[in-house]
Amino acid sequence: MNAPADELLTAVIIEDDPEIRRILSQVLEAAGFTTVSADNGLDGVRAVVTHRPLLTTLDVTMPGIDGFEAARRIRAQSDTYIIMLTALSDEADVVAGLGAGADDYLLKPFRPRELRARIDAALRRTGVRPLQGGAGGPAPRSSEAPSPASARPGTATTPVAPAATASVTSSPAPEGADAEWLVHRDLRLHPEQRVVQRGGEELDLTRTEFDLLEALLESKRRVRSKADLTLILRGESFATGYYVGDADRRAIEAHMTNLRRKLGDSAASPRYIETVRGVGYRLTSE
Template sequence: MDRRVAVVVEDDEDIRGLTVALLGQSGFVVHEAATGTAGVEAAQRHDPTVVTVDLGLPDIDGYEVTRRVRQFSDAYVVMLTARTEEIDTLLGLEAGADDYITKPFRPRELRARIDAMLRRPRTATPSPQGTLRDPAASASAAVPSAVSSASAAQAPGAPVETPALNAQPPSPAAFGAAPTGDARLEMDGLELYPELHQVLADGREVLLTPSEFLLLETLMVSGRVVRAKAALARIVRGEDADSGTFVSQAEERTVEVHLGNLRRKLADDPKAPRWVVTVRGVGYRMAGSAQRVR
């Protein structure tokens, strides 16, 4: 990446110093803040690639910091907290965080999590008004790699259908070379601009977190081929879907939360899905096949 900037929002001086030093050693220009309000201002001023947010801050909590940052930035947000209850994790993800690490954490773990996120290029550019640029603004678009499926559990409230287990995912090469201008993936009024990190639903711009965008992009490339929660969890953490690495129930639950947020933002009813379909006992797929439009 040409520019690696991080903002650390942490009121504990020792932990803030450790995180600043760790990110500095990883090649980031780091800006620090001891309060939530100062952290949001720093994120607005410096357009960071990564933001780490403590949950318990002296003014506004980490959830509110994340929500405010999400109004103008697509930075990778990692929430750091001593709280270990599942509800805290879910609230953090629903607020727009990409990852959640409990304290005390090992510096190596934080670095590994951030490295995994950076393998998913952050390509959107916030406009001066604080929203993502219109797709017609410019830039070329690339098509993501296809992923494979593994086993997964049912998401609550989703329709039941028979999975297409023998189907083959479309190859990225089927979409051709990386297009220019306003090229996009499109399916039934849903448009995704890969390099602009933009999504339009029936012409309405939908602002997604990097993880939500990656999941939608993966599913659109896969079309009607089912993708399992375990496979999607590996993709989210920057691994190959077929790597076979262990995926915990918490990570699968994280995928559920991200997809729940995605559906809510798209206004896609899980009981009568127009775009994202849950396949009971297997995972997720799109309701149709996406086409690339130049």
Template sequence: MIERRIAVVVEDDADIRGLLEVVLQQSGFDVLSTDSGVAGVKMAEKHRPDLVTLDIGLPDIDGFETARRIRRVSDAHILMLTARSDEIDTVLGLESGADEYVTKPFRPRELRARVDAIMRRRASTEGVQRGDSPTEGQPAVQAVDDSVTEVAFDTAHLRALNGLVVDVAMYSVHVDGQPTIVTPTEFTLLEALVGARGHIRTKTDLVRRLRDEELDAGTYVSAADERSVEVHVGNLRRKLGDSVQKPRWIETVRGVGYRTVAKR
């Protein structure tokens, strides 16, 4: 029996709330909805949803505070919906615990594609957390010696660089032999950068990677989309213990994007 996914919709506009319910039901979710941030937090804590869509302008507590409270009690993927296009709102949303955002008005088909991409990433992570085994004959990351200092593997799932080991099958990250916890979004960005083997990945490339699109898809990428990538990369660097000034792994190419530093 296929387990149904659960989504919580926190939206004070009745028309948009109804639209979100339909889109998410079409994507295979059982949907709970509310127009209250406080109620949304309680739903997230009680029902353990896979996805929460969250409006910024709510009648009781705003979306930023709602995201912070949900993040304390749930690991659901938080998709923030906002009519505001200001960069500061994007940054505040991501720093409050949201994983990504969608600007209103949105097209239902585009929203569904975004949700489907989110769930594919989440499903890969959950499969590993349940204990799914790597391909027979391939080593698990835990067995990697902490003396690894360069790209030493050429397997389908292991990437190593300067003490950083990324296992795309196990969805795990190790730094100098120690496990490092990252979000699915951060993992996708890290895998894209390490997998590029020193080639530049533009912010537009990385936005499309997060959307699960082809790099040459030609879809619109806004300045706010690119800013969200900057925030996620900043959070990733902090978790890895990387330095902007003297990067060990992720180097900023000013005005363009990012690349991994040369092996040492």
């Protein structure tokens, strides 16, 4: 269910650099969020559990636990949308970050406008429109993360699945369910319940992995390019003229690597998703 249009939403900033924290707060508050900041991973995880934010920005290199471990701990307890901020540009580091549970990543140094674009994309994917400051509404505010005992929980929101854009292959739903499933071989995905099963066993996918798999199942044998998939994740699949850079394409590759691993699939001998070299991805032939 979408959050009301006049609801003030919460974002948690986990960053040890005070200047970057300031920039992040400014961008998020301009987007309509109230922010809570933490300067280390442990306090950041506690802030996420306490405030239940819609969105979390997470630095990789921090004192105490690093961003990878923080992401794993957050993802075990929350479905907050995680944007990982990192100066590590190697593909292995990107895969590790996304595999730990991040939904998106942004390389440092970053431009505030680029961060705002990622935030707007996250809002489109979750179907939420936060209240902007002014116009009679309360202004967004920021704070350092308080102890869990004194903190006031933030707003919890429930993501919504993207609307289907292609025909659906249906099969009988399990007892008690009446919606259709997307099916390929022994792989089944329920768009509304956001459940994925392989051979009857439920899989634990991140929000981004789920959305990628849903897009491919809807498209069937039609090839989806990395640019197509990037725009789908941004909620811009019906728009033209949006910029898709090399970093976006690498992020899709990293998400696809993690998705295949969870599916028990192989790029060399695929059962579910095949790579069309130089183009993109599609489902394997039945």
